[in-house]
Amino acid sequence: MPKLLPLTGLLLAVLSGQVLAESTGTGTPGTSAQGTRGSVPASPISGTAPLPGLSPAAQEAAALDSPLTPDEIRELAKRLQATEQALAAPVTSVVPRISSLTVSLSPGASLPVLRLALNNASTVTFQDSTGAPWPLAAPPMNPNEHLFQINYIPDSPVFSVLPRTAWASGNVTVLLKGLEVPVIISLTSGDPDSNISSREIDARLDLRIPRQGPQAAAGPTPPARVALHDETLQAFLDGTPPDGARRLKVRGGPDNLRVWRIGDDLYVRCRAMLRDEFEQTLSSADGTRLWKLPVTPLLTFSVDGRTVTASPELE
Structure with missing residues (x-):
């Protein structure tokens, strides 16, 4: 028993010193009260304390999830769009x-x-x-x-x-x-x-096809007047008149009527049937027709069973 007394006293001394240090808010375990004499207590901080920064592990996870900044992402999106436009654009x-x-x-x-x-x-x-x-x-x-x-x-x-x-x-x-x-x-x-x-x-x-097919249209046009291989008539029929052709203004006539003049000849382009005497003719698949005839001040057409006239301005 006498041997236990010094040990008990030592434990009490250590515990009393730890309690004193915790009560003053300073020091470390084992520091005596005399080490805190004359110290000024810290004043409380007003407001909300800032959140602590991301931990290294959180920063690494964020870098793996979003390695690019928003500005970098927008710049890459613009480049991707330009690349797609270049790929989609035809070479010719x-x-x-x-x-x-x-x-x-x-x-x-x-x-x-x-x-x-x-x-x-x-x-x-x-x-x-x-x-x-x-x-x-x-x-x-x-x-x-x-x-x-x-x-x-x-x-x-x-x-x-x-x-x-x-x-x-x-x-x-x-x-x-x-x-x-x-x-x-x-x-x-x-x-x-x-x-x-x-x-x-x-x-x-x-x-x-330079022949009459199974659905050939019956009409008074002699085959010799069908200019199948005439490049001039074909150009007028395609709406691209050759050099030297002068388009004339026309009063009256059916819709989509066009008249050109080359020398002493008129070239008449229309879907209606021309009743006047002509020299050559040509037609397209949509029913548009082209006639070549001598210069005349009056053109006569058949439109839905009625007669329609047109007057080209020759001067």
Whole structure:
């Protein structure tokens, strides 16, 4: 028992010193009260204490989740949009046209060409020398379905072609009802060796067969007056008159009437039927007609069974 007294006293001394240090708010365990004499208590801080910063682990997680700043993200979005626009923009811009021409069925003749472009469907129509539609007898024969997609409507004079690549070339064979020879059309969607930035394509190509088809329109027009291979009349019919043609103002007449003059000849373009004597004529698949006739101050047309006149200003 006497040996335990010094140990008990030591424990009491240590505990009393720890309590004293905690009561004064200063010091560390084992510090005596004399070490705090003369110290000034800290005044309380008003307001809300700031939140502590992110821990290193939280900062690492935030960097993994959002490694870029908002400004950097917006800048990358602009660059991505510019890249997508550049990829979507065609290398060569296209100008769609509606064209018409007469097919030559003679040996050694050149094939008609259908000008195509990627992502653009082109339509081909057939008509006879009288302007009547000439229907297909069978589906068009496509030798390479990997290069061209060809669709048609049975018993119609129309089929469409859609190229699958930007630089495709080939042909298609078409059989028309009652025509003993096939019509072969060259197909091309561009020349890889060309550096032009813009080119024309055939949005619609009207092919005229120089014969009367199964749906030939009955009319008084002699075949000799149908100018199937006249480039001048074809230019007027396409709405692109040749150099030297002067368009005349017209009083009266049916809708969509256009009149040009070259020398002593008038070139009349209209959908209505001309009643006057003419020298040559040509028609398109949509029913538009072109007439060549001597200069005259009065033109007479038949519109829905009635007579309509027009007066071109010759001076």
